[in-house]
Amino acid sequence: MMNGTWKVDARDGKLAMAHIYVAFVALALGGLAGLLQVLVRSGKFELPAGISYYTILTTHGVLLGLVLTTFFIIGFQFAAVSRTAGTLSDRVRFWGWVGFWLMTIGTAITAFYILIGEASVLYTFYAPLQAHAGFYIGLTLVVVGSWISGFAMFAHYAKWKKAHPGQVSPLLTFMSVVNMILWLICSLGVAATVLFQFIPWSLGYVDRINVLVSRTLFWYFGHPLVYFWLLPAYMIWYAIIPKIIGGKMFSDSLARMSFILFLILSIPVGFHHQLVEPGIDPVWKYLQVVLTFMVVIPSLMTAFSMFATFEMYGRSKGATGLFGWLRKLPWGDARFFAPFVGMLFFIPAGAGGLVNASHQLNQVVHNTIWVTGHFHLTLATTVVLTFFGAAYWLIPHLTGRVMTKAMNRLAIIQTIVWSIGMIFMSSAMHFAGLLGAPRRSAFSTYGDAPQALEWIPYQIAQAVGGTILFIGIILVLIIVTNLAFFAPKGETEFPVAEVAEQAERTPLVFENWTLWIGIAVVLILIAYTVPFIDMIQNAPPGSKGFKLW
Amino acid sequence: MHMHKYEKIWLFFGIGSLFVFLAVLGVGAFAQGTQPPSCLTTIDPEKVDQTPPFDKPGLVKTGDNEYQLNIVASAFAYTPNQVEIPKGAKVTINVATKDVIHGFQIVGTNVNMMVEPGYVSSYTQTFDKVGEYVILCNEYCGAGHHLMTSKVKVVEQ
Numbered sequence: 001m002m003n004g005t006w007k008v009d010a011r012d013g014k015l016a017m018a019h020i021y022v023a024f025v026a027l028a029l030g031g032l033a034g035l036l037q038v039l040v041r042s043g044k045f046e047l048p049a050g051i052s053y054y055t056i057l058t059t060h061g062v063l064l065g066l067v068l069t070t071f072f073i074i075g076f077q078f079a080a081v082s083r084t085a086g087t088l089s090d091r092v093r094f095w096g097w098v099g100f101w102l103m104t105i106g107t108a109i110t111a112f113y114i115l116i117g118e119a120s121v122l123y124t125f126y127a128p129l130q131a132h133a134g135f136y137i138g139l140t141l142v143v144v145g146s147w148i149s150g151f152a153m154f155a156h157y158a159k160w161k162k163a164h165p166g167q168v169s170p171l172l173t174f175m176s177v178v179n180m181i182l183w184l185i186c187s188l189g190v191a192a193t194v195l196f197q198f199i200p201w202s203l204g205y206v207d208r209i210n211v212l213v214s215r216t217l218f219w220y221f222g223h224p225l226v227y228f229w230l231l232p233a234y235m236i237w238y239a240i241i242p243k244i245i246g247g248k249m250f251s252d253s254l255a256r257m258s259f260i261l262f263l264i265l266s267i268p269v270g271f272h273h274q275l276v277e278p279g280i281d282p283v284w285k286y287l288q289v290v291l292t293f294m295v296v297i298p299s300l301m302t303a304f305s306m307f308a309t310f311e312m313y314g315r316s317k318g319a320t321g322l323f324g325w326l327r328k329l330p331w332g333d334a335r336f337f338a339p340f341v342g343m344l345f346f347i348p349a350g351a352g353g354l355v356n357a358s359h360q361l362n363q364v365v366h367n368t369i370w371v372t373g374h375f376h377l378t379l380a381t382t383v384v385l386t387f388f389g390a391a392y393w394l395i396p397h398l399t400g401r402v403m404t405k406a407m408n409r410l411a412i413i414q415t416i417v418w419s420i421g422m423i424f425m426s427s428a429m430h431f432a433g434l435l436g437a438p439r440r441s442a443f444s445t446y447g448d449a450p451q452a453l454e455w456i457p458y459q460i461a462q463a464v465g466g467t468i469l470f471i472g473i474i475l476v477l478i479i480v481t482n483l484a485f486f487a488p489k490g491e492t493e494f495p496v497a498e499v500a501e502q503a504e505r506t507p508l509v510f511e512n513w514t515l516w517i518g519i520a521v522v523l524i525l526i527a528y529t530v531p532f533i534d535m536i537q538n539a540p541p542g543s544k545g546f547k548l549w
Numbered sequence: 550m551h552m553h554k555y556e557k558i559w560l561f562f563g564i565g566s567l568f569v570f571l572a573v574l575g576v577g578a579f580a581q582g583t584q585p586p587s588c589l590t591t592i593d594p595e596k597v598d599q600t601p602p603f604d605k606p607g608l609v610k611t612g613d614n615e616y617q618l619n620i621v622a623s624a625f626a627y628t629p630n631q632v633e634i635p636k637g638a639k640v641t642i643n644v645a646t647k648d649v650i651h652g653f654q655i656v657g658t659n660v661n662m663m664v665e666p667g668y669v670s671s672y673t674q675t676f677d678k679v680g681e682y683v684i685l686c687n688e689y690c691g692a693g694h695h696l697m698t699s700k701v702k703v704v705e706q
Contacts, residue, residue: 052692122689128666129649129691211650211665254552275585276661278668282584290571300563304556359574360583363661367652367687436656438687444695449683451656504551540591540667546649548624548691 008494012082013398015096017484019075020395022104023068024480030063031473038425038466041459043443053442054120054549061123062114065379067107070142072387073232074099074149077176079394080235081153083494084170085160092152092159099149106141109134120549122440124218125198127209130545133202136194143187143194150180161511168506171239171252172496178259179231181513185520186224186267193217201545208542212279212535219270220528227266227295229379231259233386236339237306240390243495244335247313250305252499256510258298258305264520265294268527272357276366279538284531285359291527292357299350306343312500334403334411335495338389341415342382345422349377352430367440370433373426381422385415388476393492395483402490407479414475421472425465432458586662586672588643594666597621597647608632608640616640622664623647625693627684632699634676635706641673652687655701663688676703 008016033056039045040053047053078096082088088096112134113119119131157177160169169177193214201209238255242248249255271288274280314325330336352374355361365371392411396403403411433439437455446452509515552560577583597603602619606628609617618640621628627644634640644653644664651664655674662670686697 054689054692054694057689120692126650126688129689211667215665251553254556274663277663278586278588278665278670279591280587281589282578282587285585285587286575286578289574293567293571296567297560297564300560301556304559308553308556354570359578359585363585363659366661367654367663368661436654436683436685438652438654438685438695440689441687441695444698446683446685446698447700449656449698449700450681451683452685538589538591541593541595543594543649543666546624546691548649548693 006083006494007491008079008082008398009087011093012078012088015088015093015100016075016079016082017395017398018097018100019071019078020391020398021484022107023072023075024477026063026067026071026107027473028477030060030068031470033057033060033063035466035470038459038463041443042463043445043456043459044463052117052120052549054122055114055117057440058114058120058122059111062110065123066139066142069229069379069383070146071103073179073228074103074146076232076387076390076394077153077179078149079398079494080172081156081176083172084496085156085173088152088156089159092156095148095152095155099145099147099152102145102148103142104145106138106143106145108138109141110138113138117549124222126218127198127201127211127214128543128546129549130202130547133199136198136202140191140194140199143191147184147187150184153177153180166508168252168508169511170496171249171255172235174256174511175231175235175239175259178263179228179235181517182224182231182263182266183228185517185524186221186228189217189220189270190222208544210536210539210542212277213532213539215274215277216270216280216528216532216535219273220267220524221270222273223270223292224266226375226378227262229383231262233339233342233383234259234262234302236386236390237302237343239497240495241306241336241339242309242313242497244333244393245310245313245330247309247316247497248500249497249503250308250312250500251503253504253506253510254301254305256506258301260510260516261298261301262295263516264523265291265298267520268523269295269357271527271531272362275359275362279535280531281534282359284527288527289357289359291523293354296354332408332412334408334415335389335392337412338392338415339386341419342385342389345377345381345385345419349374349382352377365433367438368433369429369437369439372439373429373433376422376426376429381418381426385418388414391476391480392483393495395480396487396490396492397494399484399487400489400491401483401487402492403483404487407482407487410475411479414472414479417468417475418472421465421468421470423465425462425469428458428461428465431455432462586670588669588671590669590671591667592645592669594645594647597645600645602643603645608634611641614638618642620644620653620699621647622651622653622686622697624649624651624691625686625697627653627686627697627699630699631702633702633704636679636703637675637677637706639673639675641671644670649690650688651690651697652685654685654687656683656685658682661687676701679703679705 119135269292314328319325432455684699
């Protein structure tokens with residue numbers, strides 16, 4: 001049934017690698033920006049030559065939050081659909097390259113305006129701070145490029161379905177399609193605000209902007225964005241890790257069901273980023289809080305599936321006792337170790353997320369550096385370590401090389417370095433946030449206020465952690481460069497797990513896209529229609545643009 | 550679709566505790582009135598200085614031990630930049646901005662809200678402990694964002 005090619009076609013590999021190169025260049029530059037930020041916030045270091053902290057901060061957010069993630073994800077997914085649903089057609093590959101170049105050119109334009117200081121508006125670009133129009137136009141190209149790549153993947157999937165009527169599609173292809181549908185639906189929000197509000201306003205065609213509408217459209221996009229980052233990590237956990245450890249997938253249907261639940265439940269939830277803002281009735285905030293928490297269900301399913309896979313494998317190797325199976329796992333294999341550590345970090349990360357999204361508790365931590373600590377666990381540890389773990393087999397697979405034992409050992413060390421750095425940095429951020437330290441702020445003692453002086457030691461700890469993390473970035477860049485250009489030639493497997501024998505046949509209902517997209521749209525309409533109309537009907541006078549940096 | 554027995558137990562307790570948690574939040578919000586700041590009042594952001602109560606920012610006594618604290622936020626300061634509040638006072642804080650989005654956080658309390666052009670942000674807080682509390686801007690607003698601060702002094706009556 002699974003008759004996809006075992007090796008990704010070289011031409012498809014080139015397309016995937018192009019994305020991955022950009023992703024790791026973004027990691028290098030964005031990581032450097034991060035290092036400068038933690039140093040500034042320690043209070044012991046000032047940026048030279050009048051460089052603004054906020055320019056660096058914008059660079060860090062755009063490069064790591066938007067560029068690293070989107071490029072790695074699209075590159076990985078092109079490789080995954082090519083591996084599991086067969087070599088891309090020339091047309092699909094052509095549009096993949098169009099998408100790649102649009103995203104790359106867009107990134108370059110946006111980066112240019114950030115670096116010349118015309119766009120220190122952070123990656124959330126809240127109006128009425130007004131960047132140069134080029135910043136918004138560049139971002140638009142990134143999004144449009146990603147859409148084109150998404151449609152290229154849909155076309156590839158449709159071709160597979162046509163050639164295999166009545167069959168369940170390969171899991172990794174199915175998951176890539178879900179992730180791109182999610183991305184498409186949510187990025188309509190940011191596209192709407194950028195095209196209809198920010199670009200005309202920054203070009204001077206209109207004078208004023210409706211701030212609350214722009215923020216609401218942004219957060220309609222902003223939360224599913226984090227699931228767009230997370231789902232590829234889940235793809236690796238569900239469909240690849242079991243193969244790496246030598247086991248089988250626990251259940252194909254449950255994996256698909258959890259992806260469909262993420263598709264439905266991760267969009268109508270943006271208000272939990274807007275809990276403490278005016279102009280939105282708290283009833284609607286609460287409704288979206290409830291919807292936000294529904295993603296706990298697929299998250300619990302994922303946790304169960306992963307550990308069930310691990311335990312089944314361990315026991316098949318003769319493990320006994322309650323936790324004996326843990327000892328059978330391949331701890332020395334970086335392809336397993338890095339994502340596994342990522343999974344462990346997801347436990348405190350998820351718990352912190354529950355706090356953030358709680359209707360009332362949010363007020364305690366909103367816009368404090370606690371939140372930064374939170375998403376350095378989710379994105380910068382769980383997701384990123386999983387991506388690193390995937391790069392350790394994906395890059396040599398695509399470049400026709402093999403990872404040496406020495407590089408594998410370095411990758412294990414990299415994971416440990418990353419964990420230590422993150423424990424320092426993220427814990428310090430969480431504690432300082434509870435004391436009240438704000439996020440997104442340069443060093444300040446607020447007039448030597450005793451309350452502010454209390455959290456300065458934590459900022460020193462952040463700098464220690466951030467510096468260790470930067471060493472982690474250097475290590476991963478060494479490994480990636482080695483795998484791409486210097487590792488010995490050879491064959492590396494693109495691991496794809498098979499389903500355990502006792503698992504049931506997967507029903508076709510998961511590919512009833514009209515049904516699932518329909519439910520997603522209905523939930524979005526329920527969650528947003530009334531408050532959105534309220535915002536427009538009761539809108540205050542709009543805002544002119546400000547350039548305050 | 551078949552689910553493993555252990556997975557059913559796991560999900561039963563997981564989802565069960567999720568609903569208990571959501572019920573706690575809901576009861577807190579709707580039965581006990583602990584809602585996040587969600588004021589619906591609008592204001593012309595260019596006429597904040599002329600619009601009452603922001604034409605005369607500061608603390609106003611509105612009743613027995615009840616006060617209103619009206620604050621104007623702008624890049625990169627709050628007006629007034631210091632305020633004394635008698636201990637135990639129940640204070641309704643109203644904040645409006647003249648330019649971009651700001652944050653309004655009183656460190657060490659639950660007062661933490663976004664201040665957005667066109668809207669009044671409001672929250673009621675009782676100050677029970679004597680001391681000095683930093684007010685700071687926790688939403689990026691420009692080059693001087695980290696210098697945007699003010700303070701509340703809670704003093705014995």
